[in-house]
Amino acid sequence: MDFRNSSRNKRIEHWIIVILISSLCMGLNFFVSKLTWQIDLSKETKYSLSRESLALLNKLEEPVEIIVTIKEKNNLPKITHKFLQDLKLLLGALENAPTSKQIRITYLDVDSPRNLPDYLSAFQLNEPNLIVVASPKGGQKTLFRYKVESASNPYDSSTPFRSNDNAARQALWESNFYADWKESYNGVMEPTKFRGEENLVRSILEIAGQKNKRNTAYFTTGHGEKSPFDLDEENGLSALSGILQDRNIKVSTIDLSVSKSVPEDAIMLVIGGPRGTFQDQEVASIQSFLNNRGGKLILSIDPVEELSVLDRPAFGLRSILKEWGIRCHDMLIYDSSPENYDFFTGSYILRTFLQKNNHKIVEQHIRLGLSIQSDRCRPVETLETNVNNSTMCEILFSSQNALGLSGWTQRKSPPEKNELLDLEGNIPIISVSEKGSGKNNQTSQDTKVIVLGSSSILSNKYLTKSSGNQLLAKNIVYWINEIPEMLDIPPRELNTFSISMQEEEFQALLYSIAIIPGFIALSGIFVGWLRKEL
Template sequence: MKRLLQKFDTLGLLLLVAAAIYYSVTNLWDKWSLGLAIAGGVFILVGLVANYQQILASLGKRSTKYATNYVVSVVLVVALVSGVNFIGKRHPRRLDLTSTGRFTLAPQTTQILQKLNKTLDIKAFFPGGDYPPLKELLVEYQTRSGHVRYEFIDPDRQPALAKQFDVSTYGTFSNPFTGTQMKFGTVVLVAGDRREKIEKRSEEVREEDLTNAIIKVLRTEMKKVYFIEGHGEKSPEDTERKGCSEAKKGLESQGFRVETTNLASQAKVPDDAKVAVMAGPTTAPFEQEMQFVNGFLNRGGGFLLMVDPAPAPGLEGFLKSWGVQVDNDVVLDVSGAGRLMGAGPQIPLVLRYESHKITDRFKAMTFFPLARSVGPSKETVSGITVESLFKSNANSWGETDLRGAEASFDEKKDLKGPLSLAVAVTKEVKPATEKEPAVKARMVVVGDSDFAANGYLQQGNGNLFLNMVSWLAQEEDLISIRPKSPEDRRVLLSQSQQRMLLYLTVIVLPGSVLIAGITVWTRRRR
C-alpha cells in the first residue's frame, strides 16, 4: 500500500498536465479542468507525505544538491518563458502585411472597445463548438478590451442554452469558389439586459458585423433620422443609382432608425427626430417649411442639407441667416483626379480635410459629382460658428457660366480654387447649467447630394456621410473609419497564362533540377 501511495506524486503531476491541456484546447475553466487540477494537487500532496523519509534522507547527498540546482534552473527558465508568454498574451503585437490591412482592426472598432465600460459577453453558437476564423477575430477584440468575454457553444450538445438565446441558425455551407465546407452560425452579444444577434447563413461573420452589433447592444436609446421629402429629394427607400437606400442601410447598421417626413403635412419636424436630412431638393421648399427646420435646430436638433448646382434651389435666404454662403457655380477639377472614377473634371476629388470632429483622422478619398461651392459667409452671424470641412484642390475653379457648352477659367467671373465644398455650423441655443450641459444646434451643408447616393456611396463617401450624421446626432464616439468588407483579390489568368504556369511548374522547374542532378552525377563519375 505504501509503495502505491509513493507513486501518487507522479499521478498527480500527470493530472495537472491533463488539466492544462484540457484548458488550452477548450479555453474553458469548467468543472472538468478544475476537478483535474484539484485531484492532481491532492495526489501530489499525498505522494510527498508518503515519500517524506526518502526526501529527508536524500537532502544531504551531493547528487541531491546537483539535482536541486538543476531543478531550480529548470524552474527559473520555465518561469521566465512563462512570464514572457504571459506578457505576450496580454499585450500581443502583430504585423499586418496585407495591402488592405485585412488583419488590423478598424479605428472605429478600436475606439469603441477602448471606451467599453461594462462587461460584453459574446456567445458564438457553431457546429462542433468552435470556428477558428471567428475565434481569431474575437481574440483581437478581447485584446483591445478586458470587458470583452467570448464563449463558443455547440448548439447540438447544449440545446437548452441554444433555446434560451433563441438560436436556430447554424450548420455548414459550401464555398462557391473553392468547394470546401465552411461553418455558419449565430453570434449573440449580451450587455446587461440587452441582446443583439448576428445570423449568417452563407458567409462568415466579419469585423463589420461584430462592431455594428456592439454599437447596437450598447446604445441605450434608438435615435431617429428623418429624411425630408416633398421637394424631389433623394429617397432612402429608392434602390436605384440615384437613391439613398445604401445610406439608410449604413445608418441602421450604426443603430439609428430611419424614417421619412413631409414638413408641409406635418407642419413641423417630428418631436422624436434627432437628425433631419434634406438630400438634394429639386424644387424650393416653402418659406414656412424652412421655419419648421429653424425651430427644430433651435431645439438642439441636427440638420444635414445637401444642395446641388442650379437649377436646383440653393436655399440662400435660409442659409444666410446661419452664416453660410452658397455660390451659384459648378466646381470643376482639372487636376486629372476625376479620371480615377472614369469621369471628367465635373467630379472634384478630395484628399485633404480641415480640422473638425467629423473629419478627425479621416484620410479616405472622397468625390463629389456635380458640386457647387459652399463656405462661411463673409458677414459673420453673432453666436454662430461656421467651419469648412474640406475643399477642392488648387487646380479647380467654380464655373459660373452654367449655360455655356464649354468651360474655361475666367478670372473676372469664375471662383478660383481651392473652394470649400461643405461646412459645419454650430450654435448654442441654451447655455449650460450646473445640472445640464449646453444645448447646441448643429448643421452640415454639402454642395452636392450625389456623393451620398447609391451609385457613389463607396468606402470613403459612406464613412464621411455616416460621420456627418453621427456628429449631428451628437454621437462623437461613432465618428471614425469604419470596418470595411474584405475585397475579392483573386488572380484571374487567361488560358495562355494558365498553360505557361503549368509548363513552368510541371516541366521547366522539375526538368531543370533533373538536368542539374544528372550533370553533377556525371562529373563526379569522371
C-alpha cells in the same frame, strides 16, 4: 450465491465506481465552467474593466446581448486575429463584470444550419463579420462590419483590387476600435491602442442605458429628394440609411409641408438632394427644429439646372444656412484638369482637405490619403463673420484648378473665368457648423449642420464603392450623433512585439541556447558514470 455471480458483482461494482467518478468529474466540470474568476496579473490590470466602465455599466436598465459573428478561421488577416484576441479578452471581462443587468456574449456562426438561439431570433442577424450590441427594447447597433470581397475583379475599375488584410484594416479603422495607428517596421500601419472598452461600453449604454427617445432620422420628401429606402445603385440613399441603422438610429421620412413640425423623436433631418423649393412654412419648422430643439441637419444639395428655382437660392434653404454661417452659391464647380476625374467612371475626385485645424470628419481621410468621389458639385462656403455663436468649418475642397461658375447653364464650354462672379482656386464643397446649447453638459442638444455640395457623395453610387465616401458618411453620422458625455475610459496600450537581430546574433543565440541541452547531456553522462557498477 454462485462464484460466477460474485465475480460479476465485483466487476459491476468496479464499473459503478468508475461511472460515479466520471459523473462526479463531469458535474464538477459543469459547475466550474459556470465560474468566471480570473486573475489579471498585468500592470494596472489592463485586461480587466476600468473602474469608470464598471460604474457606468451599473446603470444598465436592460439586459444586453453582444453578438459576434466573426468566425475564427486561420485564413483571416493577422490584424483580425489580433482584434479577435483583444475583443475576446474584453468581452470576457464584460460578461463577467458585476453589472446591474446581464451582458450576454454570443459567438454566432451565421453559416451554420443551426437555428438561432431563441433570445436572438428577434434580431436580424444573417451577415458574417459583425459585432452587434442589442437589447430587446433598445434596438441594436452594429459596431463593426467587415465585408469579405471574395472575388474582386481586377479589370473592374469601379472596385479597386484590395487585399483581405487591407479590407480588414479599413474595417477596423472605421470601427474605431483601435486608435493611434503608427507605422510599424515594414511600413504597415499598426494600431498602438485599443479603444474597445470605451467603444463597447458606450454602445451598451446607448442601447440599454437611460433611454433617449430621440432616435430617428427623418428624410424629407416632397421636393424630389433621394429616398432612404431607394436601393437604386445611382440615386438611392439606402446605404446611408444602413449606416444610420447600424448606429441604432431609426430611419423614417417626413413631408414637412404636410406635418407642420418635425416629430418629437427626431434627432436629425436629412435632406438628400432636393430638386424643388422648400416653402416658408417648411423652412420655419426646420429652423425651429434646429434652434429650439438642438436638431441636426444633413443637407446635400446639387447644383441647380432649372432657372425657375433660381429666384429662391439653395432651394429656399438659404435663410437657414445663413443663420448657421454657411453660404451655398448656386454655382457649378468646373475643373479643367483631367487628372481630377476618374478615368473610367468620370466621377470627380475630391482630395483637398484643410491641412491645419482639420475636422474630425475628415481626419482619417487625411491620414490615410483617401479621396472622396462625387458627381457635379457646388460650392458650400462658410461666412467669415461669426453669426449666432456657431463654429463653422469648411472641410473639403476642390482642386486648385477649379472654377465656380455662376449661371453655368448659359456658359460656353470650356468656360472662361468671369472675374466678377466666379470663384477660383480651392473651392469648399462640404462645410459644417455647430453650436453648443451651453445650458448644460448635455451636448446631445448641440445643433449640428453639415452641408454637402453634391447629393451623390452620400448616395448609393459612391457610398457602396468608394471607401472614402463610406468613411465620410460614417464619420458624419458619428459626428452628428456623438454622445457628448465623454466616457473617461482610457484606451489600452497594445503590446507589439518585434525583433531586429543580425544573423550573427541569431547564431550567438543558437549557441547560447545549446547550453541547456548540452548541460543535460553532460549531466546524463555524469550520472551514468556515477551509477556505473564498480
